[in-house]
Amino acid sequence: MDGADFLTELQDLLQRDEALTPDMPLRDLPEWDSMSMMAVAGFFDQRFGLTLNFGDFESCVTVEDLMRKAGLGRP
């Protein structure tokens, strides 16, 4: 998976019509809520074998920050 795949998968997880870009602040996304965090936690567990706790999410300001948690760079 590269950065572009990550953006597509995240967009699908959030069930979002518009494409995501790395610079988007997560908190500005209307789809970003506690349920999305659960979905993203499941995605990270499944695809990267990583556990995300609340502090991890808090430290992510933008979509790119989340991408870097997965060890991926900008597409």
Add this chain to the structure above:
Amino acid sequence: MAKSSFTKMKFSGLSVTAPDYIRSIDDDLALFDNNPVKLARAKKLIGFGTRYRAPEGCTPTDLCRAAVRRLIDDMAIDVNSVDALILVTQKPDYSQPGSSYIIHRDFNFPKSCAAFDINHGCPGFIYGLWVAGSLLESGACRKIMLVAGDYYGSYNELRNQMLFGDAGSAALLEYDPQAGPSHFNIQADGHGFEAIINPAGGARLPIRADVLDLEVIDKHGEALRLVDGYIDGLEVFNFSVREVPPNIAELLEFAGAKLDEIDFVAFHQTSKQIVDRVAAKTGLRPEQYSTSTFSVYGNQSVASVPGVIAHMLKDKVARGRQKVILSGYGIGAAWGSCLLDLDHIYCSGLVLEKFDRQPSREEVIAYWIKKLGT
């Protein structure tokens, strides 16, 4: 180390009752900001569908009573032959005494039948089965009725209530030297006790006017009250996928069994999302488990493992033999699993019943005024 094996516990029968009042997630659009897109996302992510909820005035003890009645009637159980009545719930009718004594009275269990409650939720059926197995194995009891039930029990419009369905269950466990082995792996971590908790209502913070309407905004920006149940969903997800798969792997190793031999794993139904992840990490094939009990009946808390057996395995366990793993996890934090055969047992299925003649709050107050007043 709470790994143990029993050879004399026969699982003879199971009855499960849910209240016949259906609620669909589509009725909860308001909780999704009246946004159908958000609702559709929740259905897909969490697996929301329908759930069955007790009407006002109907308690877990009422649901359990119905399950006990069916078990006694259908299995023609002589209550005089029962040595212990164990009731597992977190919502007894009274803060004291336990609800096991109400069931003991209602069915005229004899004085020789011990009765006690176990305060437990989602992992509670496995814990209760483990206690029952110990009592049978030691010879202390020859016949045990294990009753388990819970309800969400709050009618505020918090998001949490969307997860839950209400149910009561009753199982008959008997001493039988030919029963065959059952294996348990029971675990706990008290550091997780605040992840699922009712902050008010216990001895630490009794409910008084100062907390009744006190609302706090949680870290996700959602409002909650201290008198309601709190669930840290992300913590529960992480805990479940971290602890449950190795718990089952250890159980299999301890039992000398392989995952391939297991016909079915009856997981506690937290949510479709969590059960699917736990099952995948456990290494199960799709036909070895199910999440549909959650999507049809909701998370039935302590009654959800019995609920899965009744909903998914009724005919298979009634007409044949199933090698099953029962896995409960959640509040405590506690978790545990057991491996046993369900072999030609009585199984009621998940029966819906009407509970439309429950006493109103006014009637209960009037009862106690008359009972205690002069």
